[in-house]
Amino acid sequence: MSAVPGLKEDCEELLGAFLQADTVRFERFAELWRERRFHTVFYGKMRALQRNKLTEKTLDLAQQYFLPPYSFQIRVGALYLLYGLYNAQLCQPKQKIRIALKDWPEIQKFHLDLLDSQHYDAAYILRRLRLARAFHFTAMPKLLTYRSKKKIEENNFKEEFRDPCNRVNSLITNDVLEELMNIHDHYQKMKCVISADKSQPDKALSLIKDDFVVNLKDITLEHQEWQQNRGKLLQSVKETDETENKKKEETLLKSEGSERASALARIKYRSYSAAVEVSKSRRHRQVQLESSKPGSSCGKSPSRSKKTSREPQSPRRRGEMQVAKETLTRHIGMPIITEEDS
Amino acid sequence: MAEAAVPDYESAEQYTRAFRVGALGLGWRRQLGPPDLSLAAEEAEDADAAVAAALGCAPGTAAELRAVCSIDMLMPSEKEEDPDVIPEDSSLLTLRIRKKALERREETIIVDRACRQETLTYEMESHATGKRPDNTTDLIEEGELLLTLNIFYPVIFQKHKDHKPYQTVRVLGSQKLTELRDSISCVSDLQIGGEFSSQPDQAPEHISKDHYKSAFFYFEGIFYNDKRYPECRDLSRTIIEWSESHDRGYENLQSVKMEDYVFNDLALKIGFPYLYCHQGDCEHIIIITDIRLIHHDDCLDRNLYPLLVKKHWLCTRKCFVCKMYTARWVTNRDSLAPGDPCFFCDVCFRMLHYDAEGNKLGEFLAYPYVDPGIFN
Numbered sequence: 001m002s003a004v005p006g007l008k009e010d011c012e013e014l015l016g017a018f019l020q021a022d023t024v025r026f027e028r029f030a031e032l033w034r035e036r037r038f039h040t041v042f043y044g045k046m047r048a049l050q051r052n053k054l055t056e057k058t059l060d061l062a063q064q065y066f067l068p069p070y071s072f073q074i075r076v077g078a079l080y081l082l083y084g085l086y087n088a089q090l091c092q093p094k095q096k097i098r099i100a101l102k103d104w105p106e107i108q109k110f111h112l113d114l115l116d117s118q119h120y121d122a123a124y125i126l127r128r129l130r131l132a133r134a135f136h137f138t139a140m141p142k143l144l145t146y147r148s149k150k151k152i153e154e155n156n157f158k159e160e161f162r163d164p165c166n167r168v169n170s171l172i173t174n175d176v177l178e179e180l181m182n183i184h185d186h187y188q189k190m191k192c193v194i195s196a197d198k199s200q201p202d203k204a205l206s207l208i209k210d211d212f213v214v215n216l217k218d219i220t221l222e223h224q225e226w227q228q229n230r231g232k233l234l235q236s237v238k239e240t241d242e243t244e245n246k247k248k249e250e251t252l253l254k255s256e257g258s259e260r261a262s263a264l265a266r267i268k269y270r271s272y273s274a275a276v277e278v279s280k281s282r283r284h285r286q287v288q289l290e291s292s293k294p295g296s297s298c299g300k301s302p303s304r305s306k307k308t309s310r311e312p313q314s315p316r317r318r319g320e321m322q323v324a325k326e327t328l329t330r331h332i333g334m335p336i337i338t339e340e341d342s
Numbered sequence: 343m344a345e346a347a348v349p350d351y352e353s354a355e356q357y358t359r360a361f362r363v364g365a366l367g368l369g370w371r372r373q374l375g376p377p378d379l380s381l382a383a384e385e386a387e388d389a390d391a392a393v394a395a396a397l398g399c400a401p402g403t404a405a406e407l408r409a410v411c412s413i414d415m416l417m418p419s420e421k422e423e424d425p426d427v428i429p430e431d432s433s434l435l436t437l438r439i440r441k442k443a444l445e446r447r448e449e450t451i452i453v454d455r456a457c458r459q460e461t462l463t464y465e466m467e468s469h470a471t472g473k474r475p476d477n478t479t480d481l482i483e484e485g486e487l488l489l490t491l492n493i494f495y496p497v498i499f500q501k502h503k504d505h506k507p508y509q510t511v512r513v514l515g516s517q518k519l520t521e522l523r524d525s526i527s528c529v530s531d532l533q534i535g536g537e538f539s540s541q542p543d544q545a546p547e548h549i550s551k552d553h554y555k556s557a558f559f560y561f562e563g564i565f566y567n568d569k570r571y572p573e574c575r576d577l578s579r580t581i582i583e584w585s586e587s588h589d590r591g592y593e594n595l596q597s598v599k600m601e602d603y604v605f606n607d608l609a610l611k612i613g614f615p616y617l618y619c620h621q622g623d624c625e626h627i628i629i630i631t632d633i634r635l636i637h638h639d640d641c642l643d644r645n646l647y648p649l650l651v652k653k654h655w656l657c658t659r660k661c662f663v664c665k666m667y668t669a670r671w672v673t674n675r676d677s678l679a680p681g682d683p684c685f686f687c688d689v690c691f692r693m694l695h696y697d698a699e700g701n702k703l704g705e706f707l708a709y710p711y712v713d714p715g716i717f718n
Contacts, residue, residue, distance in 0.1 A: 005436070005440075006434070006435035006436035006438065007435075009435045009436075010434045010435050010436050026410060026411050026415075027410060027415075030415040030416055033416050034415075034416070035433075036433050036434060037418070037429070037432070037434075038416075038434070039416060039417055039418065040423075040428070040429060040432060040434065040437060041436055042425065043423075043425045043426070043427065043428050043429070044425075044426070044437070044440045044441070045426040045444060047456055047464075048464055048468075049456075049460055049463060049464040049467070052467075083413070083416075084413075084416045087416065087417070088416065088417065090425050093639045094639075096637065096639075100349075101349065101366060101370055102348045102350050104370075105373075108373075115397060115398060118399075120399050120407055121407060121411050123397050124393065124397060124404075124407040124408075124411050125411050127393070127397070128411070130377070130378060131377060131384070131385045131388065132385075133384055133637065133638055135378075136634050136635070136637060137370050137378070137634055137635040138633065138634035138635075139349045139358070139361075139366050139612055139632070139633040139634065140349060140351075140358060140612055140613075140632070143490070143631045143632050144355075144356065144357055144358070144612050144613025144629075144631055144632075145492060145613065145629060145631050146356060146357060146613050146615055
């Protein structure tokens with residue numbers, strides 16, 4: 001299905017404005033909608049067949065923003081958008097919104113989140129859409145016709161709309177940390193029980209770093225902070241000039257790294273490919289490090305691998321963004337690793 | 343063969359993994375409540391108390407919600423606008439682009455009217471919308487699955503190289519495969535075999551459809567053969583024997599009876615090409631494009647399914663002489679005709695090739711011709 005020209009820009013503009021407003025209230029969305037007179041998006045002289053197709057494509061586009069990996073606020077905005085588009089459409093009978101079975105649990109979770117956080121207006125609107133039978137409950141979100149794709153449509157949706165990729169956080173949740181803490185305590189107690197001296201474990205039994213759970217927590221927090229900072233920096237990059245950005249990067253470099261690190265960063269900045277290679281070579285080095293220290297405590301290697309494994313992931317992800325932004329953003333995305341032993 | 347309960351892509355954006363159709367129906371019915379599955383008309387405004395109970399808020403909040411979240415908040419309050427007119431100073435990029443395109447159309451097109459193909463397409467898509475049967479036993483039940491299939495024509499014209507023409511059929515999950523088989527209209531079914539230059543009046547009534555009743559569907563390694571009539575043969579036997587003769591890498595091809603299965607029993611991939619074969623060698627590719635739950639706005643009359651919603655318009659070949667009527671005869675090695683083969687309508691054919699007494703004039707071979715466009 002070829003896209004409706006201009007529609008993606010309009011939707012993203014509206015959702016962007018909603019994001020800026022920093023609220024999930026429907027009233028605010030309605031204001032933004034009315035400002036833009038968004039209900040006119042279906043206007044234009046066309047016959048019924050074309051109108052049906054157009055409406056179908058419009059709803060399909062809006063529906064994509066309603067699902068993960070977009071952030072909570074964008075998803076609420078998409079819900080309002082769907083509500084508006086569904087009711088503003090001119091087709092008779094109305095074109096429906098397709099929901100695939102695989103996406104339904106996400107929507108259920110979303111609904112529960114809304115109720116838990118008492119966002120009653122969003123929950124009410126979702127309820128109204130369901131009662132109006134605005135949904136087609138399907139197997140897959142799009143019709144699949146085995147068309148060999150001549151141009152692969154890259155849906156470059158805005159990065160800002162996405163939730164920051166929380167892989168680390170989803171792995172090391174509060175629950176996991178709590179459980180680790182409990183197990184750790186239990187382990188310590190067990191060691192005490194079997195030791196000669198009941199108050200503390202035998203020296204021979206100290207095989208792990210005692211404070212590794214605390215370290216893990218600190219590292220996760222650090223990662224989160226770094227992500228938020230990167231997000232903020234991305235935002236400010238878009239608004240300011242290029243020259244200013246370069247200055248920002250330099251200050252960033254200087255503040256974060258040692259001399260060696262800044263030299264590395266300069267090399268990375270000069271060419272994109274070099275950046276990727278460096279990270280790959282770092283990965284190889286990382287493996288060597290782990291194996292070359294067999295006696296090292298287990299507590300150390302997970303933290304190290306976690307830190308350096310961050311690096312190869314970000315250039316790969318950044319690879320999807322456009323060339324113009326590439327070198328800049330990828331560079332910002334690359335944290336300077338402060339070597340622990342150097 | 344692993345059958346996932348929840349369909350998902352096996353090849354991204356192209357086709358899904360195989361799954362049992364009936365399982366999808368079960369999956370959805372488990373997740374949804376009665377109001378979602380119901381085929382009744384849209385519910386009117388529900389009471390504040392119901393809203394409050396569903397959302398877990400106070401009734402006063404519910405009343406507030408009804409006011410604040412009403413659709414009127416998004417629609418213009420001023421007088422009725424004409425949706426055909428794009429406002430002058432729109433802030434929407436979509437509208438600006440559309441306006442330019444429409445203005446270009448107005449300048450270049452003299453008469454802007456739906457051509458007959460467009461009318462046909464639209465009518466086919468929408469003619470059955472919302473239909474209800476007279477007899478309530480024919481009413482489709484809630485939770486029924488609706489499959490949309492594209493059945494490709496076997497006709498091979500040069501102009502169809504890039505986009506093969508197809509017809510789109512909607513079928514219910516509880517319908518038998520044989521019902522689909524009967525609904526597929528293919529021109530090869532109507533062919534009349536035989537050369538009739540000497541006895542043009544005796545073109546037989548039996549068409550190929552009556553002679554060769556065998557057919558099969560192939561879905562996911564299983565051949566579903568039509569065995570309703572004694573004349574039906576297992577066309578898939580050749581294929582199964584071929585695959586078993588050497589280790590060709592095809593596992594376990596099975597052959598079963600078509601009439602024993604309904605669509606809910608099948609394991610299918612959406613978006614993946616399958617096969618329908620009849621007349622021994624007339625093969626159609628079938629792709630299932632969509633499976634979803636039946637909806638209030640769909641046609642709910644069971645008798646109308648399988649429902650044809652789209653078909654390709656094929657231009658019919660006209661008689662070479664009068665250029666008006668569709669060709670009904672084709673001749674080969676005809677000394678009276680300008681070309682080989684040559685097409686004639688019935689009247690022109692007889693006028694040219696036979697004298698007043700009905701004697702054959704000249705040497706030629708004549709065959710009854712059924713044009714693929716006959717289903718237009």
